[in-house]
Amino acid sequence: MEAYLQDFLNMLLRWLHVIAAIAWIGESIYFVMLDNSLRPPKAAEDQRKGIFGEMWAVHGGGFYHNQKYATSPDKLPNDLHWSFWKAYTTWLSGFALFITLYLANPEFYLIDPSANWAWAANMTGWQANLMALLFLLGGWVIYNELCKRLSPNMERDGMLSLAVAVMMVVVAYLSTQIFAGRAAFLLTGAVMATAMSANVFFWIIPGQRRMVKAMKAGETPDPLDGKRGKQRSVHNTYFTLPVVLLMLSNHYSFMYSHEHAWLIMTLFIFAGALIRQFFVLMHAGSIKPAYPAAGVALILLNVWIAAPSVGNAPAAGDEATLAAASVDGGASLERVHEIIDARCVQCHAQSPEHPGFTAAPAGVAFDSSEQIVNQIAQIKQVVASGYMPLGNMTQMTDEEREVIAAWQAP
Numbered sequence: 001m002e003a004y005l006q007d008f009l010n011m012l013l014r015w016l017h018v019i020a021a022i023a024w025i026g027e028s029i030y031f032v033m034l035d036n037s038l039r040p041p042k043a044a045e046d047q048r049k050g051i052f053g054e055m056w057a058v059h060g061g062g063f064y065h066n067q068k069y070a071t072s073p074d075k076l077p078n079d080l081h082w083s084f085w086k087a088y089t090t091w092l093s094g095f096a097l098f099i100t101l102y103l104a105n106p107e108f109y110l111i112d113p114s115a116n117w118a119w120a121a122n123m124t125g126w127q128a129n130l131m132a133l134l135f136l137l138g139g140w141v142i143y144n145e146l147c148k149r150l151s152p153n154m155e156r157d158g159m160l161s162l163a164v165a166v167m168m169v170v171v172a173y174l175s176t177q178i179f180a181g182r183a184a185f186l187l188t189g190a191v192m193a194t195a196m197s198a199n200v201f202f203w204i205i206p207g208q209r210r211m212v213k214a215m216k217a218g219e220t221p222d223p224l225d226g227k228r229g230k231q232r233s234v235h236n237t238y239f240t241l242p243v244v245l246l247m248l249s250n251h252y253s254f255m256y257s258h259e260h261a262w263l264i265m266t267l268f269i270f271a272g273a274l275i276r277q278f279f280v281l282m283h284a285g286s287i288k289p290a291y292p293a294a295g296v297a298l299i300l301l302n303v304w305i306a307a308p309s310v311g312n313a314p315a316a317g318d319e320a321t322l323a324a325a326s327v328d329g330g331a332s333l334e335r336v337h338e339i340i341d342a343r344c345v346q347c348h349a350q351s352p353e354h355p356g357f358t359a360a361p362a363g364v365a366f367d368s369s370e371q372i373v374n375q376i377a378q379i380k381q382v383v384a385s386g387y388m389p390l391g392n393m394t395q396m397t398d399e400e401r402e403v404i405a406a407w408q409a410p
């Protein structure tokens, strides 16, 4: 019952999280498009009023005329539309999800018992939880310091972008060395998502509040506040595509269970940013196909890197593996079934015995031989990569992994 309620709560939180994220990212993409689509106003009166750009649009059966002021309008209306709750709700619901799933089950989801770094493989649940929180906090602190030190007056944008890109490679690398692959992808996405929300919370909104306050007092707002808000929101726009991909990566173990998962993750992050760049420029009226082409090239590179090295048969020349398998009675279906029964079925059954699950995880059940045969390709992949059994809870041996790898479905 408890696991069921936890599952239900998890589903509701995820629903909220996705809805809030769609609203936030949608608005953010809309405003980048709007900003880049502004053209000098045609009417002389608009120019006199200090309007810097305008955009005409038709949407939902009506015509819209957006105008942006170069500095501040003569008079601010009281019902100014602010955007921040979408960002905060996205972060808060995401963090709550992270707690109910990962921090509540660090042994399952955070710790990688086969991590290269022994201390990481041997973390206790609490240490892993603390490490995950430090990761999020550290990511924000370092990103924020980079912005403040490299670009105190919003100059050197190029160098700052480069520094943030290098930082993301380091985050991707460290996360995959310290945490289980699935958590590593999620945490790297969460580092970016935290920077995005914190940009809104600590810089963009306070800056806008200062601007409004100054205008209401009849003073000229500090132009740095506006420029900083713009800089941070431009960073946010390049984070959006990679973040969404990393959040979805959860469902694709080929991404995160690879031995070079950090490289796969890095290439995807850059691919997302490059594709975003195309749209940013497109809205400003410049079509530069080289950006999406480079993004697609990185994705294709990943298709090649992430291709399973252990497919339906052991790699050619892997005599020892074949020998081990045949010594073991030629790996009959019965033997494979026995192994799956011993190592997987606690969790992967219609009604799992494992107290942490109320239904087959990821919808994958091995109650019958037929189910095993039907899903053998997937079984081979997750067993060879070490992703399953989760956290090697059921202590599957290397020899058993070899039997699965060598077995040919009838």
Ligand code: HEC
Pocket (backbone or CB within 6 Å): 182, 250, 251, 252, 253, 254, 340, 343, 344, 345, 346, 347, 348, 354, 361, 362, 364, 378, 379, 382, 383, 388, 389, 390, 393, 394, 396
């Ligand atoms: C301790 C519980 C547990 C054990 C034991 C376990 N799994 Fe899983 N398995 C899970 C969970 C939880 C998921 C869903 C994780 C996710 O969403 O990525 C999963 C997902 C999977 C998937 C789907 C992966 C994907 O890409 O969506 C496959 C296939 C799988 N397991 C196979 C196995 C095999 C084969 C074994 C035994 C060698 C095994 N599992 C043992 C908990 C377990």
